[in-house]
Amino acid sequence: MKKIFETVSLGNLTIKNRLVRSATMEVGGAKDGCITPALGDIYEELSVGGVGLIITGMMGVAPNSCVNSGMTKIYAPEFSDAFAKIAERVHEHGSKIVVQLGHCGVKSRELDGADVAFGPSSIPDRTPPVREITKEEIADLVKAYGAAALKCKEAGADGVQIHAAHGYLLSEFLSPIYNKRTDEYGGEGRAKILFEVYDEIRRQVGADYPILVKINGDDIAPGGVSEEEFTKNCEELARRGIDAIEVSCGIAIDKTSNSTQGSRQDEAYNAPMANRLAQKINTAIISVGGYRSIEKIEEVLNGGNIAAISMCRALIREPGLPKRWEAGDRKKAACVACSRCFASSKHGCYLLLNSAAEK
Numbered sequence: 001m002k003k004i005f006e007t008v009s010l011g012n013l014t015i016k017n018r019l020v021r022s023a024t025m026e027v028g029g030a031k032d033g034c035i036t037p038a039l040g041d042i043y044e045e046l047s048v049g050g051v052g053l054i055i056t057g058m059m060g061v062a063p064n065s066c067v068n069s070g071m072t073k074i075y076a077p078e079f080s081d082a083f084a085k086i087a088e089r090v091h092e093h094g095s096k097i098v099v100q101l102g103h104c105g106v107k108s109r110e111l112d113g114a115d116v117a118f119g120p121s122s123i124p125d126r127t128p129p130v131r132e133i134t135k136e137e138i139a140d141l142v143k144a145y146g147a148a149a150l151k152c153k154e155a156g157a158d159g160v161q162i163h164a165a166h167g168y169l170l171s172e173f174l175s176p177i178y179n180k181r182t183d184e185y186g187g188e189g190r191a192k193i194l195f196e197v198y199d200e201i202r203r204q205v206g207a208d209y210p211i212l213v214k215i216n217g218d219d220i221a222p223g224g225v226s227e228e229e230f231t232k233n234c235e236e237l238a239r240r241g242i243d244a245i246e247v248s249c250g251i252a253i254d255k256t257s258n259s260t261q262g263s264r265q266d267e268a269y270n271a272p273m274a275n276r277l278a279q280k281i282n283t284a285i286i287s288v289g290g291y292r293s294i295e296k297i298e299e300v301l302n303g304g305n306i307a308a309i310s311m312c313r314a315l316i317r318e319p320g321l322p323k324r325w326e327a328g329d330r331k332k333a334a335c336v337a338c339s340r341c342f343a344s345s346k347h348g349c350y351l352l353l354n355s356a357a358e359k
């Protein structure tokens with residue numbers, strides 16, 4: 001029987017318990033993309049709170065990759081020194097930290113010089129116009145992912161996670177909704193860029209460094225990625241040596257297709273997909289989406305081959321939740337899944353991020 005509070009290995013990444021902070025963009029932690037001490041405060045609070053692994057909010061790998069000015073830029077010159085201090089603070093309390101490598105594709109709004117954002121095809125999100133990325137730009141971007149991962153490794157991150165979910169660039173490539181290309185990066189080759197990104201990162205960081213991926217099993221939009229294609233792509237990533245796969249959903253092309261589908265009653269909404277994948281491959285699978293109760297987490301961990309559970313909103317509201325549960329207080333998480341993390345001060349969540357931003 002698996003326990004929540006026991007050591008677990010996600011490929012080459014060993015963590016002290018099976019609870020993961022799923023990537024959460026901490027808008028308050030960076031100013032114009034440069035890390036402020038506030039980001040370290042947020043992560044230190046989470047590590048004091050007992051979570052085994054913190055996956056950072058998505059961080060931009062290259063110019064024109066960020067959704068807004070609060071998203072950390074790995075390519076900023078100050079990144080390495082600032083991140084190294086954060087990694088130290090997290091490690092002091094026994095948690096591990098993995099950087100999520102992001103490119104927002106057609107959702108990029110923070111353009112450092114470019115006229116328009118690009119995606120696999122010129123299919124806009126909510127803010128047109130956008131243009132199709134060229135093959136030369138794809139080649140440069142693949143290298144940029146590798147360079148960003150190496151920078152994270154050198155700055156003390158315990159691994160990197162490739163963000164290939166939620167309708168950002170790599171997820172756009174994987175989705176037939178956004179990817180209408182007729183060259184080798186479209187059609188049957190929709191996942192080609194993801195495999196190239198993985199291979200380039202692996203080449204730059206070496207064989208033993210943990211590389212994780214977050215990927216949609218369902219775009220929650222008509223015409224989105226099929227479960228069959230998602231499974232095939234994960235099998236290929238497993239074959240290439242990915243350390244762990246976090247199974248998520250939602251392409252955010254409109255208000256109904258976002259990744260925060262859970263309501264109070266709807267815990268573990270991605271678990272069935274994650275379980276089906278876990279039956280097919282031996283790679284560590286992380287299940288995210290709606291987790292609020294210790295009973296549901298124990299049930300999912302022991303109902304299939306899921307290695308770890310990740311949470312976002314519950315830990316925005318209550319960074320100390322893992323420690324509380326470990327101490328024997330099994331009360332449900334205080335988060336009510338209102339999904340107004342950035343917009344409402346009612347529960348204190350928004351204030352948490354904002355007060356950090358003011359430091």
Ligand SMILES: Cc1cc2nc3c(=O)[nH]c(=O)nc-3n(C[C@H](O)[C@H](O)[C@H](O)COP(=O)(O)O)c2cc1C
Pocket residue numbers: 022023024025056057058100163165166214248259260261262288289290291310311312313314339341342
């Ligand atoms: C405020 C906020 C910021 C988020 N930022 C990211 C992010 O940077 N990268 C990512 O992969 N997912 C992000 N997500 C999605 C979460 O990681 C997670 O997949 C989703 O919220 C479902 O999990 P939960 O029910 O535990 O919140 C974000 C979600 C919220 C609410």
